[in-house]
Amino acid sequence: MSPDQVAQCLLYVIVALLLAKLLGELAERLKQAPVVGELLAGVILGGGVLGFIRLDNPLHLTASTSALVLLAELGVILLLFEVGLESDLDDFLKVGPSALMVAVVGVVGPFVTGFLVSRWFGLSVPVSVFMGASLTATSVGVTARTFSDLGQINTNVAKIVLGAAVIDDVLGLIILAVVSSIVIDGSISLTKVAITAGTAIVFLVGGIVIGLRLAPYMMVAAKRVRTRGMLTISAFLFCLAFAYIAHKLGLAPIVGAFAAGLILAKTEDQVHIQAGMKPLADILIPIFFVMLGVSVNLAVLNPFNSAYSGSLALAGALVLTAIVMKVVAGLGVLRKGVNRLAVGVGMIPRGEVGLIFASIGWSRRIINSSEYAAILAVVIVTTMITPPILKLVLAKHADKTRHA
Amino acid sequence: MSPDQVAQCLLYVIVALLLAKLLGELAERLKQAPVVGELLAGVILGGGVLGFIRLDNPLHLTASTSALVLLAELGVILLLFEVGLESDLDDFLKVGPSALMVAVVGVVGPFVTGFLVSRWFGLSVPVSVFMGASLTATSVGVTARTFSDLGQINTNVAKIVLGAAVIDDVLGLIILAVVSSIVIDGSISLTKVAITAGTAIVFLVGGIVIGLRLAPYMMVAAKRVRTRGMLTISAFLFCLAFAYIAHKLGLAPIVGAFAAGLILAKTEDQVHIQAGMKPLADILIPIFFVMLGVSVNLAVLNPFNSAYSGSLALAGALVLTAIVMKVVAGLGVLRKGVNRLAVGVGMIPRGEVGLIFASIGWSRRIINSSEYAAILAVVIVTTMITPPILKLVLAKHADKTRHA
Numbered sequence: 001m002s003p004d005q006v007a008q009c010l011l012y013v014i015v016a017l018l019l020a021k022l023l024g025e026l027a028e029r030l031k032q033a034p035v036v037g038e039l040l041a042g043v044i045l046g047g048g049v050l051g052f053i054r055l056d057n058p059l060h061l062t063a064s065t066s067a068l069v070l071l072a073e074l075g076v077i078l079l080l081f082e083v084g085l086e087s088d089l090d091d092f093l094k095v096g097p098s099a100l101m102v103a104v105v106g107v108v109g110p111f112v113t114g115f116l117v118s119r120w121f122g123l124s125v126p127v128s129v130f131m132g133a134s135l136t137a138t139s140v141g142v143t144a145r146t147f148s149d150l151g152q153i154n155t156n157v158a159k160i161v162l163g164a165a166v167i168d169d170v171l172g173l174i175i176l177a178v179v180s181s182i183v184i185d186g187s188i189s190l191t192k193v194a195i196t197a198g199t200a201i202v203f204l205v206g207g208i209v210i211g212l213r214l215a216p217y218m219m220v221a222a223k224r225v226r227t228r229g230m231l232t233i234s235a236f237l238f239c240l241a242f243a244y245i246a247h248k249l250g251l252a253p254i255v256g257a258f259a260a261g262l263i264l265a266k267t268e269d270q271v272h273i274q275a276g277m278k279p280l281a282d283i284l285i286p287i288f289f290v291m292l293g294v295s296v297n298l299a300v301l302n303p304f305n306s307a308y309s310g311s312l313a314l315a316g317a318l319v320l321t322a323i324v325m326k327v328v329a330g331l332g333v334l335r336k337g338v339n340r341l342a343v344g345v346g347m348i349p350r351g352e353v354g355l356i357f358a359s360i361g362w363s364r365r366i367i368n369s370s371e372y373a374a375i376l377a378v379v380i381v382t383t384m385i386t387p388p389i390l391k392l393v394l395a396k397h398a399d400k401t402r403h404a
Numbered sequence: 405m406s407p408d409q410v411a412q413c414l415l416y417v418i419v420a421l422l423l424a425k426l427l428g429e430l431a432e433r434l435k436q437a438p439v440v441g442e443l444l445a446g447v448i449l450g451g452g453v454l455g456f457i458r459l460d461n462p463l464h465l466t467a468s469t470s471a472l473v474l475l476a477e478l479g480v481i482l483l484l485f486e487v488g489l490e491s492d493l494d495d496f497l498k499v500g501p502s503a504l505m506v507a508v509v510g511v512v513g514p515f516v517t518g519f520l521v522s523r524w525f526g527l528s529v530p531v532s533v534f535m536g537a538s539l540t541a542t543s544v545g546v547t548a549r550t551f552s553d554l555g556q557i558n559t560n561v562a563k564i565v566l567g568a569a570v571i572d573d574v575l576g577l578i579i580l581a582v583v584s585s586i587v588i589d590g591s592i593s594l595t596k597v598a599i600t601a602g603t604a605i606v607f608l609v610g611g612i613v614i615g616l617r618l619a620p621y622m623m624v625a626a627k628r629v630r631t632r633g634m635l636t637i638s639a640f641l642f643c644l645a646f647a648y649i650a651h652k653l654g655l656a657p658i659v660g661a662f663a664a665g666l667i668l669a670k671t672e673d674q675v676h677i678q679a680g681m682k683p684l685a686d687i688l689i690p691i692f693f694v695m696l697g698v699s700v701n702l703a704v705l706n707p708f709n710s711a712y713s714g715s716l717a718l719a720g721a722l723v724l725t726a727i728v729m730k731v732v733a734g735l736g737v738l739r740k741g742v743n744r745l746a747v748g749v750g751m752i753p754r755g756e757v758g759l760i761f762a763s764i765g766w767s768r769r770i771i772n773s774s775e776y777a778a779i780l781a782v783v784i785v786t787t788m789i790t791p792p793i794l795k796l797v798l799a800k801h802a803d804k805t806r807h808a
Contacts, residue, residue, distance in 0.1 A: 001473040003760065007651040009474050014644050021637060025629050063470035069405040070413050070471035225429050229686025233425060236687055240418050247411040276683045282633025283640055283684070356407065 001063045009064040012053055013071065013287065016045060020286040033149035033387040035142065038286050042293015053294045068291065073253070075288030076141050076352070078281040080254040081239045083144045083162065084261015085274050086153055089208070092163050092262070095156060098334045099163030106164060106329030106347050107171045110135035113321045121314045123371070130366050133179045134358065134375045135322045137172050139351025139383065140165035141254065141288065146387045147346070152394060156338050161346035162258070164329075169255045170200050172353070176250075200249050204259060207242065211263035219269050232276035235264055252353070295355055296380045311370030315377035322378045323348055323385075342393045349386045354379035405467045413468040416457055417475065417691065420449060424690040437553035437791040439546065442690050446697015457698045472695065477657070479692030480545050480756070482685040484658040485643045487548045487566065488665020489678050490557055493612070496567050496666070499560060502738045503567030510568060510733030510751050511575045514539035517725045525718045527775070534770050537583045538762065538779050539726045541576050543755025543787065544569035545658065545692065550791045551750070556798060560742050565750035566662070568733075573659045574604050576757070580654075604653050608663060611646065615667035623673050636680035639668055656757070699759055700784040715774030719781035726782045727752055727789075746797045753790045758783035 023037030023044075045052045055065060092099070114132035123131065140162060147158040177193045215238070222234035239260040246256025264273055330344025358375040361367040367375070427441030427448075449456045459469060496503070519536035527535065544566060551562040581597045619642070626638035643664040650660025668677055734748025762779040765771040771779070 001470045003651065003657075005470070006474060006477045007648055007657065010477075010644050010648045010651075010657070014641055014648060017637060017641055021629070021634065063467070063473075066405045066409070066467035067471040067474035069467075070410060070474070073410045073414075225425070229683065230425065232683045232686050233421060233690075237418055237421055240414050244411055244414045244418060247407065247414075253407075253411065253414070276686075279633065279636045279680045279683050280687070282636050282680075286637075 001067070005063045009067045012064060012068050015052065016041065016068075016287055016290040017283070019045060020290045024286065031391075033146045033391055035145045035149055035289055036384075036387045038289035039142075039293040039384060042290040043296060044293075045290065046294035046296070048296075053291075055291075055295050068287070071284055072288040072291035075281075075284035075286070076254055077239065077243050077257040078277060079141060079144060079148075079285050079288065080258040081261040082274070082277060082281050083148065083153060084258040084263075085265050085270060085277070087159070087162070087262060087265060089262045089266065091154075091156075091159050095159045095163055095335065098332065098338070099160050100167055101332035101334055102160060102329050102343060102347065103164040103167035103171060103332075105332040106138065106326050107136045107168060107175070109325035109328055110322060111175070113325050114318060117317050117321050118314070121317070127367060127371060129179055130361055131318065131371065131375070133175050134354060134361070135318065135325070135350070135378065136168070136175055137350055137353035137357065138165045138168045138326070138347050139349045139353045141292075142349040142351050142383055142386055143346045143390070145285070145289070146390050149387075150391060150394060156335065157342045157346065157394070160333060160335075160338065160343050164343075164347060166204070166255055166258065169252050170197060170204070173197060173200055173250050196250060200251050203245065203249050203251070204255070207245070207256075208259055208263060211242075211260070212266055215263050215267050219267050231269060231272055235269075235273040235276065236280075238264065292352055292383065295352075296376065296383070311373045311377075314370070315374040318374050319378050319381045322350065322382055326382075339393065342390065345386065345390050345393050348389075349383045350379045351383045354382075405471070409467045413471045416468060416472050419456065420445065420472075420691055420694040421687070423449065424694045428690065435795075437550045437795055439549045439553055439693055440788075440791045442693035443546075443697040443788060446694040447700060448697075449694065450698035450700070452700075457695075459695075459699050472691070475688055476692040476695035479685075479688035479690070480658055481643065481647050481661040482681060483545060483548060483552075483689050483692065484662040485665040486678070486681060486685050487552065487557060488662040488667075489669050489674060489681070491563070491566070491666060491669060493666045493670065495558075495560075495563050499564045499567055499739065502736065502742070503564050504571055505736035505738055506564060506733050506747060506751065507568040507571035507575060507736075509736040510542065510730050511540045511572060511579070513729035513732055514726060515579070517729050518722060521721050521725050522718070525721070531771060531775060533583055534765055535722065535775065535779070537579050538758060538765070539722065539729070539754070539782065540572070540579055541754055541757035541761065542569045542572045542730070542751050543753045543757045545696075546753040546755050546787055546790055547750045547794070549689070549693065550794050553791075554795060554798060560739065561746045561750065561798070564737060564739075564742065564747050568747075568751060570608070570659055570662065573656050574601060574608070577601060577604055577654045600654060604655050607649060607653050607655070608659070611649070611660075612663055612667060615646075615664070616670055619667050619671050623671050633680075635673060635676055639673075639677040639680065640684075642668065696756055696787065699756075700780065700787070715777045715781075718774065719778040722778050723782050723785045726754065726786055730786075743797065746794065749790065749794050749797050752793075753787045754783045755787045758786075 019041040020038040023041045024034035025037065027037035028034050044050055047054050053065065053068070111132040114135040115128045118128035118131040119125070143161055143165070144153070147153045147155070147161075152158055174193055174197045177196050218234060218238065219231070222230045239257050242256035242260035243253035244256070246259075247253045264270060267273075326347040327341070327344035329347055330340040330342070333340050333343055354375060358372055358379070361375070362372045423445040424442040427445045428438035429441070431441035432438050448454055451458050457469065457472070515536040518539040519532045522532035522535040523529070547565055547569070548557070551557045551559070556562055578597055578601045581600050622638060622642065623635070626634045643661050646660035646664035647657035648660070650663075651657045668674060671677075730751040731745070731748035733751050734744040734746070737744050737747050758779060762776055762783065765779070766776045
């Protein structure tokens with residue numbers, strides 16, 4: 001990376017953060033979640049409008065945009081780490097059954113309906129399976145950030161959504177294994193699927209159990225060190241290590257980061273770790289949402305764009321399915337007195353998870369350009385509409401859902 | 405950048421930080437500056453030993469190493485920003501004449517002797533000019549960090565070295581313009597050189613004067629904003645903007661970051677900004693020094709390596725010249741009661757500036773591989789020996805040099 005490329009990346013960061021904070025502030029004054037402004041900043045800077053930051057092919061980027069993508073990824077990792085740090089593991093266990101139900105309904109529902117809708121539009125069985133699968137994931141980043149913006153991250157609604165999103169990720173792993181077996185090999189190896197899912201569950205449960213026992217010793221060791229900043233660095237490394245292992249096991253890195261946060265939340269240094277992570281998170285989290293905005297190409301939604309127009313009806317039907325079936329999943333909540341509509345709405349965004357699905361399908365030529373555009377449309381609409389709707393739904397029932 | 409590339413980069417960060425802190429702590433316990441351990445961590449992880457992180461051709465990196473280079477660059481930018489934040493501009497103006505003398509002697513001396521030594525070894529005039537020029541720069545990162553490690557960043561010695569390094573950078577700009585004219589065009593355009601240098605000086609002086617007037621208003625505006633983390637983000641953006649403009653004018657980004665720090669040090673929020681930057685700096689600064697270690701290939705110093713052995717005598721002579729002439733520059737200090745030896749030693753490291761020089765010369769085929777190896781040897785030796793020698797020299801005269 002030459003000095004000029006470094007400078008180019010600095011410029012990206014400057015412009016992205018500046019516009020994110022300006023539009024975030026505007027959103028705040030219009031009584032919206034700041035995250036909406038940050039996503040909008042990304043859309044404006046992206047290829048569809050100004051073209052200042054380009055991510056046309058996410059697998060082949062310039063050095064400057066690669067570096068920017070890393071900062072964004074660190075941002076979402078820190079977001080979930082922070083959410084974990086602010087949470088109490090016991091509360092999650094309490095809402096566990098509800099979260100499991102919401103996750104399962106929220107995966108099976110969109111999968112089956114997505115498959116049927118695709119078949120109705122004449123897509124082949126393997127492609128329909130892929131389209132259905134692409135509707136199952138929940139992008140917890142947008143929802144977690146919106147709850148955080150609204151100061152409601154410690155409500156039962158937020159906990160159920162976060163818990164369900166983690167379970168979603170494990171289920172997504174199974175689905176991805178099954179789908180790639182069907183679409184690529186034409187058959188399913190149940191043993192392989194069981195091993196994949198088993199490893200992920202063992203990591204999550206085992207990692208948290210072992211982590212809870214080891215973390216206090218790690219923190220004591222960190223405090224014995226004489227060089228500066230050791231507590232912050234230890235916590236940061238712990239978070240990255242969990243994110244890395246999660247990725248290696250096929251889970252999302254953010255699920256690992258969230259688990260790391262839950263573990264460190266139980267240590268006596270929780271307050272100091274939170275304070276140390278805050279400035280990092282303040283700078284990197286907006287970069288994630290800007291880049292999420294950059295990666296959505298609004299041209300997909302343009303009915304007059306001939307390249308995409310063939311997919312408009314399919315896209316519209318899938319968007320509707322994607323929204324309705326996740327809202328329905330909210331009905332899976334078993335606990336009484338919880339705002340089921342808010343839980344359902346919280347599960348709507350597909351965000352970066354959907355984008356990864358779309359690019360895998362596209363790069364392996366499983367789906368064609370109009371099917372790719374349809375998944376992108378689902379990602380764009382579900383990501384952009386969630387913060388304002390969630391705010392609306394939460395405001396109406398704020399008194400009912402606030403955690404005692 | 406694919407999820408796998410992101411994960412690879414996370415692994416780099418984890419391993420780099422972990423080893424840096426382990427060896428940094430070891431250095432501390434051996435009563436050495438922690439920066440020595442961090443540099444060593446880089447050497448161990450680099451191509452010469454483990455080959456875990458490879459920077460063989462700095463202009464063609466993988467996406468993962470590009471991202472790592474950006475984090476390192478943000479690290480050194482934050483280091484100089486922090487140093488600026490902890491400093492008082494007035495103190496720099498007081499030692500200004502001394503710093504100017506040290507800088508001029510420290511540029512002219514190495515340039516002339518480097519040229520003569522190269523001619524003695526039979527190099528052509530243009531190449532000798534380039535070799536001489538490559539000895540002039542001072543890499544302030546290593547020195548600033550060592551002063552900081554030793555808790556002596558606010559001494560007159562540190563201020564003179566820092567001031568001289570900034571002036572060095574402006575002089576380096578003039579030299580680079582002159583050298584590339586001579587080596588590439590075969591003639592010099594004095595007007596062009598004057599404009600380049602003039603712009604840089606106007607930016608530094610004008611930027612600081614205007615910045616000092618505008619910064620308080622910027623901070624008031626930042627505090628009016630309702631979204632989170634605005635003070636930290638504003639300071640960070642201010643720093644990056646100065647770094648970017650400095651780069652665009654041909655100066656080092658760190659000079660801009662240092663100026664930004666000096667300006668914000670005068671605002672009433674100085675303490676809060678420092679506190680906000682600390683966690684970021686704690687994590688990113690070690691990454692810079694690890695990457696500096698990674699980028700030096702110790703094989704250059706191996707007398708039995710046939711690819712390099714032809715340059716050993718030249719390299720040895722240049723290393724000696726590089727060290728002696730910067731120590732001599734310490735005599736340029738005009739103020740009484742300042743440890744001139746410490747100032748001279750503080751000017752020794754060539755660090756990343758020397759590497760940039762070497763790669764420009766190499767990629768434009770101005771120098772051959774043995775000349776390239778000789779410059780690398782200068783960079784390695786001067787960077788690695790400075791922290792221990794500086795510690796030794798400062799300890800002997802600590803009482804004399806501590807700022808009143």
